[in-house]
Amino acid sequence: MPVAVRVIPCLDVHAGRVVKGVNFVDLRDAGDPVELGAVYDAEGADELTFLDISASSDGRETTLEVVRRTAETVFIPLTVGGGVGSVADVDVLLRAGADKVAINTGAIRRPEVIGEITRRFGNQVLVLSVDARRSPDQPSGFEVTTHGGRRAAGIDAVAWARRGVEEGVGEILLNSMDADGTTAGFDLEMIAAVRAAVDVPLIASGGAGRVEDFPPAVAAGADAVLAATVFHFGTLTVGQVKDAIADAGFPVRRA
Amino acid sequence: MSPGPSSPDVVVLDYGSGNLRSAERAVARTGASVLLTDDAEAALEAPGLVVPGVGAYAACMAGLRAVGGPDVIAARVAAGRPTLAICVGHQILFGSGIEHGVEADGVGVWPGVVERLHAERLPHMGWNTVEAPSGTRLFDGVADERFYFVHSYGVRELDEPEGRLVTWAEHAGDRFVAGVEEGPLWSTQFHPEKSGDAGARLVANWVATI
Numbered sequence: 001m002p003v004a005v006r007v008i009p010c011l012d013v014h015a016g017r018v019v020k021g022v023n024f025v026d027l028r029d030a031g032d033p034v035e036l037g038a039v040y041d042a043e044g045a046d047e048l049t050f051l052d053i054s055a056s057s058d059g060r061e062t063t064l065e066v067v068r069r070t071a072e073t074v075f076i077p078l079t080v081g082g083g084v085g086s087v088a089d090v091d092v093l094l095r096a097g098a099d100k101v102a103i104n105t106g107a108i109r110r111p112e113v114i115g116e117i118t119r120r121f122g123n124q125v126l127v128l129s130v131d132a133r134r135s136p137d138q139p140s141g142f143e144v145t146t147h148g149g150r151r152a153a154g155i156d157a158v159a160w161a162r163r164g165v166e167e168g169v170g171e172i173l174l175n176s177m178d179a180d181g182t183t184a185g186f187d188l189e190m191i192a193a194v195r196a197a198v199d200v201p202l203i204a205s206g207g208a209g210r211v212e213d214f215p216p217a218v219a220a221g222a223d224a225v226l227a228a229t230v231f232h233f234g235t236l237t238v239g240q241v242k243d244a245i246a247d248a249g250f251p252v253r254r255a
Numbered sequence: 256m257s258p259g260p261s262s263p264d265v266v267v268l269d270y271g272s273g274n275l276r277s278a279e280r281a282v283a284r285t286g287a288s289v290l291l292t293d294d295a296e297a298a299l300e301a302p303g304l305v306v307p308g309v310g311a312y313a314a315c316m317a318g319l320r321a322v323g324g325p326d327v328i329a330a331r332v333a334a335g336r337p338t339l340a341i342c343v344g345h346q347i348l349f350g351s352g353i354e355h356g357v358e359a360d361g362v363g364v365w366p367g368v369v370e371r372l373h374a375e376r377l378p379h380m381g382w383n384t385v386e387a388p389s390g391t392r393l394f395d396g397v398a399d400e401r402f403y404f405v406h407s408y409g410v411r412e413l414d415e416p417e418g419r420l421v422t423w424a425e426h427a428g429d430r431f432v433a434g435v436e437e438g439p440l441w442s443t444q445f446h447p448e449k450s451g452d453a454g455a456r457l458v459a460n461w462v463a464t465i
Binding site: 002003004006041046071076077095097119120121124125170171200201223224253255 | 311375376378379380381382383405406407425426448449450451452454455
């Protein structure tokens with residue numbers, strides 16, 4: 001049996017609480033991140049991802065504390081992102097208990113930081129988080145956005161994913177900003193386009209609403225599927241998602 | 256088991272590699288007392304030693320040498336003291352490692368070269384199954400479980416003489432060593448400290464040998 005398709009609940013953390021909105025606005029409180037992390041672990045989550053969307057340094061410190069507390073109780077891999085732009089940022093997160101770190105705007109601003117981080121901590125430690133949306137302005141039809149999808153970065157999303165791998169990232173987290181929070185399904189064409197461009201593991205994110213949404217994302221080339229809304233508000237359990245993926249003929253881990 | 260960090264049951268060797276806290280917590284979860292230290296004497300004398308490892312092979316070996324790790328490992332093997340090595344900690348037990356075209360000497364307890372895996376999709380990242388041999392104590396009760404791997408390099412060939420139990424795993428048709436049990440020295444290519452309940456059981460299996 002090959003490596004299992006990973007199911008990854010994502011916790012957007014703001015000021016120590018899990019929040020979730022639609023297209024990154026209208027944030028709703030979704031609970032305590034440490035408690036939610038433990039629940040997802042018990043449900044069979046294969047990893048957890050924390051994205052710190054705090055704007056202030058106070059918020060960042062609170063998130064570090066959340067990472068520390070979660071890492072004390074949860075024995076599955078923990079990825080943390082949000083505001084990462086330097087080797088020192090990564091060092092702080094790893095020391096707090098993160099296993100992997102996601103980088104987004106920091107890499108757009110200065111792509112060389114990818115190599116600086118991966119030469120120090122290894123390729124496996126760094127996930128390139130790509131917030132992309134459909135755009136006729138880019139060759140692939142997909143463009144990178146920043147500021148929670150509100151601003152175009154002027155970069156082709158597929159070319160950026162390829163560049164990230166060349167610079168050294170060990171994994172791509174591809175988030176469709178058109179689909180994010182809509183629960184209308186993954187952007188399968190975007191997943192397939194990035195899959196064709198890179199060989200590192202690919203995590204598909206954005207738009208999951210029903211169990212039926214997940215197997216097509218895997219068929220399109222995702223090694224892992226990430227979702228927030230459906231898990232936080234009790235629409236789906238990790239187990240139901242795994243059942244759907246397994247029923248479609250893909251391997252999953254049964255906890 | 257003795258309480259307190261002054262005389263811990265298990266030392267986790269701190270040689271500048273990442274992932275130390277999770278290894279420490281995984282041991283503590285079994286009820287054993289654990290100390291994270293770079294002190295060679297403490298690492299040599301502890302009832303159990305964990306050698307973690309994350310990152311590049313040559314960098315890990317340099318870090319290990321800086322704290323006298325190779326001698327500690329050799330002395331513990333000679334004295335029959337339980338030692339568990341994880342991920343790059345497992346890889347450095349072999350003869351050498353080749354990364355980015357550069358070959359670096361390992362500790363050399365076991366023969367073999369750590370090489371880049373052939374799979375198109377690397378790193379090999381995620382939960383995979385293993386083929387554990389009969390008689391395994393490391394995988395007792397968890398031989399059918401999945402464990403969390405994250406690596407791009409591995410050992411493809413290792414003899415299995417009397418007294419050495421080798422567990423294998425496969426990624427995209429490439430078969431590599433997932434775990435070794437030989438005397439007091441046990442190792443895993445995957446991360447038991449990140450492998451949920453199955454990993455906890457495996458760590459407990461090892462702690463039970465102390």
